Every structure is written in structure tokens, then in C-alpha cells.
Amino acid sequence: xxxxxxxxxxxxxxxxxxxxxxxxxxxxxxxxxxxxxxxxxxxxxxxxxxxxxxxxxxxxxxxxxxxxxxxxxxxxxxxxxxxxxxxxxxxxxxxxxxxxxxxxxxxxxxxxxxxxxxxxxxxxxxxxxxxxxxxxxxxxxxxxxxxxxxxxxxxxxxxxxxxxxxxxxxxxxxxxxxxxxxxxxxxxxxxxxxxxxxxxxxxxxxxxxxxxxxxxxxxxxxxxxxxxxxxxxxxxxxxxxxxxxxxxxxxxxxxxxxxxxxxxxxxxxxxxxxxxxxxxxxxxxxxxxxxxxxxxxxxxxxxxxxxxxxxxxxxxxxxxxxxxxxxxxxxxxxxxxxxxxxxxxxxxxxxxxxxx
Amino acid sequence: xxxxxxxxxxxxxxxxxxxxxxxxxxxxxxxxxxxxxxxxxxxxxxxxxxxxxxxxxxxxxxxxxxxxxxxxxxxxxxxxxxxxxxxxxxxxxxxxxxxxxxxxxxxxxxxxxxxxxxxxxxxxxxxxxxxxxxxxxxxxxxxxxxxxxxxxxxxxxxxxxxxxxxxxxxxxxxxxxxxxxxxxxxxxxxxxxxxxxxxxxxxxxxxxxxxxxxxxxxxxxxxxxxxxxxxxxxxxxxxxxxxxxxxxxxxxxxxxxxxxxxxxxxxxxxxxxxxxxxxxxxxxxxxxxxxxxxxxxxxxxxxxxxxxxxxxxxxxxxxxxxxxxxxxxxxxxxxxxxxxxxxxxxxxxxxxxxxx
DNA sequence: CTGAAAGCGCTAACAG
DNA sequence: CTGTTAGCGCTTTCAG
Numbered sequence: 001x002x003x004x005x006x007x008x009x010x011x012x013x014x015x016x017x018x019x020x021x022x023x024x025x026x027x028x029x030x031x032x033x034x035x036x037x038x039x040x041x042x043x044x045x046x047x048x049x050x051x052x053x054x055x056x057x058x059x060x061x062x063x064x065x066x067x068x069x070x071x072x073x074x075x076x077x078x079x080x081x082x083x084x085x086x087x088x089x090x091x092x093x094x095x096x097x098x099x100x101x102x103x104x105x106x107x108x109x110x111x112x113x114x115x116x117x118x119x120x121x122x123x124x125x126x127x128x129x130x131x132x133x134x135x136x137x138x139x140x141x142x143x144x145x146x147x148x149x150x151x152x153x154x155x156x157x158x159x160x161x162x163x164x165x166x167x168x169x170x171x172x173x174x175x176x177x178x179x180x181x182x183x184x185x186x187x188x189x190x191x192x193x194x195x196x197x198x199x200x201x202x203x204x205x206x207x208x209x210x211x212x213x214x215x216x217x218x219x220x221x222x223x224x225x226x227x228x229x230x231x232x233x234x235x236x237x238x239x240x241x242x243x244x245x246x247x248x249x250x251x252x253x254x255x256x257x258x259x260x261x262x263x264x265x266x267x268x269x270x271x272x273x274x275x276x277x278x279x280x281x282x283x284x285x286x287x288x289x290x291x292x293x294x295x296x297x298x299x300x301x302x303x304x305x306x307x308x309x310x311x312x313x314x315x316x317x318x319x320x321x322x323x324x325x326x327x328x329x330x331x332x333x334x335x336x337x338x339x340x341x342x343x344x345x346x347x348x349x350x351x352x353x354x355x356x
Numbered sequence: 357x358x359x360x361x362x363x364x365x366x367x368x369x370x371x372x373x374x375x376x377x378x379x380x381x382x383x384x385x386x387x388x389x390x391x392x393x394x395x396x397x398x399x400x401x402x403x404x405x406x407x408x409x410x411x412x413x414x415x416x417x418x419x420x421x422x423x424x425x426x427x428x429x430x431x432x433x434x435x436x437x438x439x440x441x442x443x444x445x446x447x448x449x450x451x452x453x454x455x456x457x458x459x460x461x462x463x464x465x466x467x468x469x470x471x472x473x474x475x476x477x478x479x480x481x482x483x484x485x486x487x488x489x490x491x492x493x494x495x496x497x498x499x500x501x502x503x504x505x506x507x508x509x510x511x512x513x514x515x516x517x518x519x520x521x522x523x524x525x526x527x528x529x530x531x532x533x534x535x536x537x538x539x540x541x542x543x544x545x546x547x548x549x550x551x552x553x554x555x556x557x558x559x560x561x562x563x564x565x566x567x568x569x570x571x572x573x574x575x576x577x578x579x580x581x582x583x584x585x586x587x588x589x590x591x592x593x594x595x596x597x598x599x600x601x602x603x604x605x606x607x608x609x610x611x612x613x614x615x616x617x618x619x620x621x622x623x624x625x626x627x628x629x630x631x632x633x634x635x636x637x638x639x640x641x642x643x644x645x646x647x648x649x650x651x652x653x654x655x656x657x658x659x660x661x662x663x664x665x666x667x668x669x670x671x672x673x674x675x676x677x678x679x680x681x682x683x684x685x686x687x688x689x690x691x692x693x694x695x696x697x698x699x700x701x702x703x704x705x706x707x708x709x710x711x712x
Numbered sequence: 713c714t715g716a717a718a719g720c721g722c723t724a725a726c727a728g
Numbered sequence: 729c730t731g732t733t734a735g736c737g738c739t740t741t742c743a744g
Contacts, residue, residue, distance in 0.1 A: 020736095021738065030714075031714065031716075033714070033740080036740085040739080065488060065736090065738070067423050067427050068736075071423050072739055086448055087448045087647075089448070092445070109467055110465065111465055113456075126419060127462075129419045130419045295592065295625065297624075297653030376722085389722095389730070396723080424736085425722060425723075427737065428721090
């Protein structure tokens, strides 16, 4: 590979990969230190010398080796991100938000998908530590402890996103699950729904646990008793399966509150399969507002917990820590906003529904 | 930031970030060379010495600095990936496929979203070159030339995915657009459609141009004349807009062939807005088979051009080049497979349609 | 203004 | 078996 140089490189350096500042110095007839000066844009370099060096740089296609620079500066200008699955639209959006913010400051992002596999997750963490990323943004799975994560802090700031773990006393940017679920339940209650069920994510995830407990709480506040609460994975398929159990009950719920949009999309599909009309016969509401939520038929009513915003804020926080601001741990909640679309509607009165 | 060490580190090194092999050597009472030996698992180290070193390593939470290792080995075990948008489900899947394959070999991936912005794209390329990624996988936008990309090859293998550019004579893994579009047109023709239109992506993208020209060709083969061919961006919104122009024609098409699934999803939405029933009054078919294609109502008929497979193959190819295999440029096409779902159906006979 | 020299943290020969 | 000694490519004082 490489070494396609057309003879411009000094003989001794032929076929030795990208050119170095020594190559440039030699070609320009200056010292290596001077090359460094012009590259870093120092002021005190005689214009003519600078010109010579610049010409050599172009000729050799010289691109300063950032790994060497990093070794000296002890900063890689890189942040690691590990999430359950980068192909999950929620996390893809989150990474995008972070990337945009990071790229502006010349930071690059190293990604990793953990698949909720503890050993994989751990491997990524230590790998990233070895690579000396300047910071880490992660949506940890339950199998990781606060202590594990804290150990990583010696390498740089770490901020959790979306999920927390027991014992973590550092930074985190989370969705405001309490507000989200409360709004959902209120919306459903206002539409007259009384028989409401919930389908959720795996209880090993903090967000799933939070959403479930806030569901219980706001149902109680509304004087309602959940028909049934099930849980599984945060996937369409699981949503389908969980919806199937709720919809098979004799006292079938008139509304389903899903732990996230993927689950809700699955519920929509299951309702369709059973010939149940949404929203006239069944209301379903999701959580997160992924881009595909508005594309479903009917468009999904959901509550936005903007992933890109979480990513952006996490990135900003890391950058902030990196520039020395260390005003204690910060837990930020990203606002939840109910988005009423077409998958929710007035409930048929309880009597009527019962009679059918 | 860092330095939360509890006094275990040698005095001189306090608050100096992660520990080094020198720290370990000092604590274990051996030389730095020996530390290196035990870390790299060399055989000839006296068991007792090894034990002492290992203890020190644990005590200091020592994690070998890979940037230093990279400086020596001239390999970063990192590959860069730049795609238009990592939040686009197609590219998210593609990256996931590549990541899985790369992670297995201890390679990490550095991502970048170009947004089809040439300057942003270029910035990523030179940035990645500076970081000395071992290889590059990219879906280039039109503004990049084969020469630009070739210049990068001095830094390591580069393989294009999904898109090509003029003048590129290296490796590429592309979807088999010819087969894909041909299958789509045949499918539509077999269903009796005669008035078929196409909505496509931006003509600056090679895939969009290819898909359009294969569309023209296979229509001709079927003895058909396209009603109209429009183009825009590969987005849902553009799909909506383009479908609007096709559906406003007096000789409204009975079927729309979309350049990708996002476009098709937009067409579905537009049809819905106009009260046009799919598939009875309009058939729509996409391309790519993103995960959400089967979630639309009706589920989208499309032709799979598996993104994860493209990513995986691209990764494998990079790895292959990296291990020295250099058997000329390889252009691989990933198979296209028609997936008939619910958005296509028999066309009403031309006469009938005309009469309505 | 420009050159020389000392490392950053680690590996890779070589000596002992 | 283990210690010593050069560097990898670049930045950074510190002299000329």
C-alpha cells in the first residue's frame, strides 16, 4: 500500500509511507524546527523561508502526523462514543448531534456498538482508554457499574447519555422521562381512556425502569389502574409481541403507552394484523420521536426526547470539562414535548367498549 | 479531569494523567523493557517477575498508550468512514456492518458525516489522513474527484461504497443498481402498469444517475415510455414533493419507481395526503430496503441492497488490502433482491384508469 | 529569525 | 531472562 510517490521524495525516504517534517525540511533546505513553525503558523518566520517550506509541503503532500502530535500534547482530539446500537435511529441521531458539535472543534469521534453485551461494552471502554480518547460519551447497559465507569475518568471526562447506572456520580444528559410519561398518560386520560396498558423496554435499562415507574405513578395520579405492564426489548419485534399479549386480554386496553417509538411501531403493526383500527379502536403512543414516527400510518403520537439534542449537549459538556470547567457533576434533563399526531383519539366510552 | 489517584502513583508522576510503563517499571522494580515484554505477552520472563509486573499494572490501572505504539508501528488500527449522513438509516446500517467486521480485528472506526458538502468532506479526508487512519471507507459526493481520492491512497487503502466518482480506479463495493431497477420495472410491468414515473435522488450522486439510466433502459426494454422522471434529494420530504408533481399530471402514473426508500416513503405520504389509495390506485416501489420499509402502511415493496452487507464487505476489503493483498482494483456488486410487500398491485386497466 | 537538542510513551534490537 | 539504547514524528525551549 502507499508508496505511489513519483520520485519526488528524498531517496532515503522512498516507499516509507507519508512524508515527514524531516522530508519537508530537507526539500526546503531548512531545519525541522522551522517546518514546525510554519505548520503551526508561528509569526516569526521570514516570508521567503515560509514560502519555500510551503512549497515543499505541497510537493510532498505533507500532512502533519497527528499521532506524533498527540504523543506530545497528550490530547488526541478524539472522543469515544459507545451506544447499544449505532443503527438504532435514536442513537444514530444522538451520535449525529454529538458529531456536529465535536467536529466544529476539530474533535473526531470513535464509535462502538455494545449490543447490550457487557463484555463487548467493557472491551470498547478499555480499548478507547488505550487509544487515549480525550473524553467518553456512553449509554451504558445495566451490567456496567458506576465504579467501572469511574475508573475510566482517569483518562478523561465521561458523560452518560440516556441511561444511568447505579453508583454513578458524574455527568449525565438524560431525557426527562418523568415529564414525558406524565404527559402521555395525561393526554390519554384527557381523551377518556381508562383502560391503559404499557409495553416497555428491558428492565435492566434505567430508562425502561424509569418510564415504567413514572407510568405507574401518573396512572395513580389520574386515579387509574394499569391494565397490564409488560416489558421486553426496545425493538419493533418486541413491541409486536408485547402488544399481542395486551390485545389478547378480555379486558383489552383502549390505549397502549409504549416505552419507545420502536415498541409503538410494533404495536401499530400488531393492531393492524388483528384488524384493530388505530386510533378509533385503539390509541397508541410512543416515546422519543424518532424520524420515522411521523411516517407510520397513522402517524404516531409520541413525546419528543430529542436525541440530537442529547448528543449535542453531551458533546458540549465533554468539551466543557476538557477546557477545565469542573463545577461538580451535572445531570441535565432534555425537555419532553408531546407531539399529538394520528395514533391517538377519544376513547369509546367504557360501557360501549365493554359491550362490544 | 483525571488525577483522581489515591497516592499509589510515584510521587514524581502525580497528577500527570494515566500511568506509563515507566511508572509500572518503577513500582515493580524492573526495567521499562521488561514491562513491555510482559505486556506483549513475551514468553521469556521469569514467572515471579511477571507476577510482580502484573500486580503493578493492576495497581496503577496501567493501559498501554496506543498512540505511542502507533507512532512506532505506523499503524493506528483505525479506519475512517465518511458518509453523507450517519443518521440516514441506510448509512447507519452500513457503518454497523463495517464496525462489526472491523471490531473483530481490533480496529476502531472514526466517523464523519459530509452532508454532501464538498468542503466538509474534504476536511474529513485530510483530517483522517492526519490522524493516520489505516484505511478509509467512503461514500463520496460528486464534488470529489478520483484524483482527490487517489491522493489519499498514499495513507492507506481507500474503498468507495454505494457511490463512485469520475476517475476513480480503485476498490469499490456498490449495490447492483442495474439489477435492482430492472427487477423493479419488470415487476411493475408484470403487474400491468404502463404509465410509470420515477422520482430520484440528486443527479450529482452516481447512484442516482445509474438508477435513472437503468430505469430508462429497462422501460425501453419493456416497450414502455416513462411518464416523467424527476429528481431531488434522497429524502422523504423530496419524495413527497416529487410525487406531488407526478401525481398532478393529467396522465397521472399508475406506478412510481422511487430512487430509494426514503423517497418512496415520501411518495406514500403524498398519495395519502391526496386520498389516493396505495396500492389499488397507485403502486409505489422503493430501493434499498431500509428497516422502516416494512413498517410503512402499506408495507413498502422494494428491492434490497443490503447496507450492512456493503459495509461488511468494504471492511473486509480494507482489511484484506491492509494485510498486503493487492490484486488490482476490485469492484464488487452487492446483490439486489426484490421484496414484494404491500405497496404494489395489479394496475387498473389503462382504459379504466383513464376514464376516472 | 532559525537550528540544535531534549523528550512524549513505547518497542525493538542488543548486550549483559 | 532482564536492562540499555535507539528511535517513531513532532513540539518546544534555548542558543546562535
